[in-house]
Amino acid sequence: MKTKAILLSEHGEPATVARCCEVELSPPGPGEVRVRVLFAPINPADINVLEGKYPVRPELPGIPGVEGVGVVEESGEGFAAGTRVLLPHRFGTWREAGNVCAAELVRVPDDVPLAQAAMVRINPATALCMLREFVRLEPNEWVLQNAANSAVGRCVIQMCRHYGWRSANVVRRAELVDELLAEGADAVFVDKPGELPVRLALNAVGGDSAVRMAGRLAEGGTIVTYGAMARQPLKVPNGLLIFNDIVWRGFWVTRWYARASAEERAALFDELFDLLRKGIISTPVEATYPLTEIAQALTHAQQAKRAGKVLLRCSE
Numbered sequence: 001m002k003t004k005a006i007l008l009s010e011h012g013e014p015a016t017v018a019r020c021c022e023v024e025l026s027p028p029g030p031g032e033v034r035v036r037v038l039f040a041p042i043n044p045a046d047i048n049v050l051e052g053k054y055p056v057r058p059e060l061p062g063i064p065g066v067e068g069v070g071v072v073e074e075s076g077e078g079f080a081a082g083t084r085v086l087l088p089h090r091f092g093t094w095r096e097a098g099n100v101c102a103a104e105l106v107r108v109p110d111d112v113p114l115a116q117a118a119m120v121r122i123n124p125a126t127a128l129c130m131l132r133e134f135v136r137l138e139p140n141e142w143v144l145q146n147a148a149n150s151a152v153g154r155c156v157i158q159m160c161r162h163y164g165w166r167s168a169n170v171v172r173r174a175e176l177v178d179e180l181l182a183e184g185a186d187a188v189f190v191d192k193p194g195e196l197p198v199r200l201a202l203n204a205v206g207g208d209s210a211v212r213m214a215g216r217l218a219e220g221g222t223i224v225t226y227g228a229m230a231r232q233p234l235k236v237p238n239g240l241l242i243f244n245d246i247v248w249r250g251f252w253v254t255r256w257y258a259r260a261s262a263e264e265r266a267a268l269f270d271e272l273f274d275l276l277r278k279g280i281i282s283t284p285v286e287a288t289y290p291l292t293e294i295a296q297a298l299t300h301a302q303q304a305k306r307a308g309k310v311l312l313r314c315s316e
């Protein structure tokens with residue numbers, strides 16, 4: 001049987017190297033179930049995979065896509081047909097259908113919106129883990145972050161609001177200030193963070209933006225780098241280490257999943273599904289494209305000033 005998939009045969013300019021093709025789909029093997037993929041986002045990490053710049057990527061030729069949601073097509077391995085599932089990390093989600101190891105599927109409750117479920121594994125999980133794992137935050141304590149308009153950034157704002165912390169947010173566009181305040185941000189700054197007592201800063205930009213945030217941290221404060229949108233290295237002033245003893249840490253959700261126990265992963269998904277079903281967290285979507293329009297979708301996903309994620313609608 002043939003099915004549509006995005007095939008990557010070489011690395012390079014994303015909109016050029018990713019092509020929609022018909023690929024052969026064999027019957028499910030032992031321990032596998034057939035899943036029809038519904039939605040999959042285009043994340044910055046996917047762009048880096050296509051460029052050949054991400055440390056974990058499919059062997060070529062291969063199918064990209066690090067997360068997504070689908071529906072079980074044929075009952076088997078304890079899954080009834082029609083069950084909604086999150087797809088595993090290395091599956092390659094930019095396809096119409098595929099066979100998945102049943103043990104790696106995560107059931108999605110029926111009251112969680114499908115498009116939101118497609119985006120839960122990477123960005124909301126990253127936001128929650130970073131807020132919990134580095135500094136034990138007190139009630140009402142400030143958290144500082146840059147790229148606050150990103151999917152992770154908006155989750156940080158929404159989660160701070162919900163769990164009783166205060167978010168101080170740096171954006172690069174003045175027009176976002178009112179929008180993020182309305183979303184629940186406690187303070188929004190353009191480029192340069194203001195002076196606040198902060199022990200935790202979350203850095204998705206790198207370069208000067210990260211150093212400016214580190215300069216605002218209280219003595220012994222922690223800055224967690226999880227993204228490098230500016231593609232610029234960090235130049236750490238000696239004084240931040242000598243006089244302020246700032247702690248520089250990194251976070252990679254892939255490593256978190258690899259190290260977490262099955263119980264910890266299940267608890268994370270339960271919590272995130274609950275936040276989604278109650279509308280406490282939600283990731284805006286700017287546009288949805290079918291697989292056949294992958295070039296337009298990738299071009300769109302790389303544009304600045306987006307109001308949300310670009311999603312692929314992988315099947316009808």
Ligand SMILES: NC(=O)c1ccc[n+]([C@@H]2O[C@H](COP(=O)([O-])OP(=O)(O)OC[C@H]3O[C@@H](n4cnc5c(N)ncnc54)[C@H](OP(=O)(O)O)[C@@H]3O)[C@@H](O)[C@H]2O)c1
Pocket residue numbers: 043044045122123126147148149150151152153172173204205225226227228229230231251252253254303304305306308309
């Ligand atoms: N380490 C991990 O495990 C992990 C997990 C999830 C995400 N990430 C990383 O986190 C970052 C955000 O991901 P996302 O999916 O949330 O992003 P996203 O929703 O695609 O949004 C990208 C954001 O980056 C901002 N941006 C782009 N270029 C910039 C620059 N040169 N300077 C400052 N800001 C810039 C954009 O600002 P505008 O709105 O102004 O265009 C936008 O807010 C990415 O680097 C991603 O790879 C890492």
